[in-house]
Structure formats: structure tokens, C-alpha cells
Amino acid sequence: MYRINGFSTLIVLATLLMASTPSWALRSDRNQPINIKADRVEINEKTETSHYQGNVYLKQGSLIINADSIMVYLKEGKLIKIIIDGSPATFEQKPEDNKDVVQSSAQHMEYYATRQLLILKQDARIIQGANNFSGDFIEYDTLNSTVKANKDENSDSRVHAIIQPKKDTAEDNDAPNSTPIDSKSDAKSTPPANPEKETPTE
Template identity: 25%
Template sequence: MSPRAASLTTLLALAAALAAAPAWAKSSDRNQPMDLTSNTQDCMLADDGGPCVFAGNVRIVQGTLDVRAAKADVRRGGGDIQRVILTGSPVRLKQQLDDGGTIDASAANVDYDLQTETVVFTGNAEINQPGRGTMAGGRIVYNMATGRVQGGGQDGGQIRTRILPKGAKADQGGN
């Protein structure tokens, strides 16, 4: 195979793998109650749009979603949660996928906008899908409605992506 054909094959394989990756969140989780625990909470119950701030050993569980953070700022509106802003050292997120796989993610900050169905991971963001691959960089944006994933480096750095061949083990060597 010519070098040009090999490059095209590699590019097509990368595009196909990234297109398949958006099966991230288990869709039924969004219809489950959200349970939060923390050391402290400060909530505006009278104002539907007011913030609820949870701090210290924050844990959020919603269906198969399990989030750990130092702080969670939960914004509500119209009786529903509109946005969750998580900060931590780092924020850790685990969730089952619709196809039975899992996702493990971590970042310094996670901004989940339920209205736009967009999750933005910033600050040493890393997303791992065992058996599929990893993505790491300064900023990773995932649009759950469209399945689009965008990434970028931080402070001139690069986004790093590893796509595993079908049936490969996650611990294969290389960078």
C-alpha cells in the first residue's frame, strides 16, 4: 500500500472511530432522580432559578452516572436542573454507556449545560473508554445531542487521542 493510501486509510479509521464514540451517556440516566451528598449545601429554595451550591466531598449519582467533585453549583429553572458546574481536584466522572461499555473522565472543571446538552471538560481533561481509546487535553467539548466531540490543547499544548483497534486491550504500549 502506498504511503498516501495508508494515510487515507488511517484518516478514515480515525473518523469512523470518533463518529462511533458519541455513545457516551446512558440515555435513561437523564430520567432518573439526581442524588447529591456533600459536606455543606447552600440552596435558594424559594427562587426556582437560584443556585444550589454543594461543597466538600461532593458526590452526584443519577442512574449509572457517578460524579465526585470538590464543589457543584447546580442551577435550576422551570422545575428542572438547567446546568451543573463542577470543580475539583479533579472532578471524576464514571458512567455506563447505552451499548454496555463505560466511560471514565476527569478534569479540573466540568460544565454540563442540560439545555444545550453540552458537556465542557477543562483543565487536564482526560476521557477514557476502555477497549475504545482515550482523549486528553486542555479542553474537550461533547455535544450529546449531535454526538460531536471537539478537543484542544492548553497553553499551546495539543489534544492527544488514542483509538484502539477493534478487540484490542486498553493497555497496549505506545503514546
């Protein structure tokens, strides 16, 4: 087991997280350097785990994580899950160039790499633009872009969701209700009748 102390950038996590960039993230994020800072880290090669503690800060492109603790689990060198704890821990990332940043916060977060599933527990919240989901438990399926929110059985709080309707585009507003008829083209489409020739009289 290795222990690294001191508030410093930890390059060692870079190789562990390169494959963890979620599918909803900007593609350019994968090519950005990973900058990690923490008070201390413990790495166990036998169990393939690494534990980052104390003012943990991680940034890769648009991805920014702030937490008290980040635990990374691997299996045969591949990422299995990431456990994030804080008071609260925050996780934000821009999904696409034309989309708002996804901001999430909770006391406890779990990211499962294979299923690309992000689970938030205790004071959970996900915000994207004017859309807002909050509850005791939020499950964000990043692969299928679905959100499930529930309340704790022992809690009196309820799930709260604010979803803003999409604005009409200018093209939709300017679109005519019916297709105009071109009288000239219709006239050409109907051939004129051939008049019968008059027989000259003698």
C-alpha cells in the same frame, strides 16, 4: 437561603437533577434513586441555584460524580446547567448495556442541559474502553456523539487521542467472497427444448 451542614445524604437535589440525566445514559438510570453526600449545601430559591461543597458524591444508577463543588442552575424550575469543580472532578456513566463506561475527569466541568453539552477544562480527559482523549479543553456533544479537543493558547501541551479500531465480527470473517452457484437450480431454470416429432415413413 438555606444552609445544610454535615456529611449527609441530600434528598433535596433529587428533584433538581431528575431532568438532567444525559441522553447517552442508560434509560434505567432515570428510574434509580439519587444519592448525594456533601459537607454543606446552600440553596437560594430566589435565584434558583443550589451549591454543594466539600467531598461531594453523587450517584444515580451508573452515574457517579465526585467533586469538591457542584453548582446547579435552574430557570423556572428547569435545569439550565451544572458546574462541577474538583482536583480533579470525576464523572462516569454507562451509556448502554453493550457499551463501555464513559469516564471523564477535569479540574472544571460544565454541563448544559438544553444542548446536552459537557465541557471539560484543565487536565481534561475522556476515556471509553480503549479510546482516550486528553487536552486542556474537551467539548463532548452527547446529543451528536462528537468530541472536540483543544490545547490552551498559553500551554505547550498538545491534544492526545488514542482510538482503537473496531474488531471484525465473526460474520464478516466467515462471509464468502462470492455467491456459490447452484447447478441444480440453474438446470431447472432453463426449460429443455421440445424435440420435433419424426414423421413415420410408410
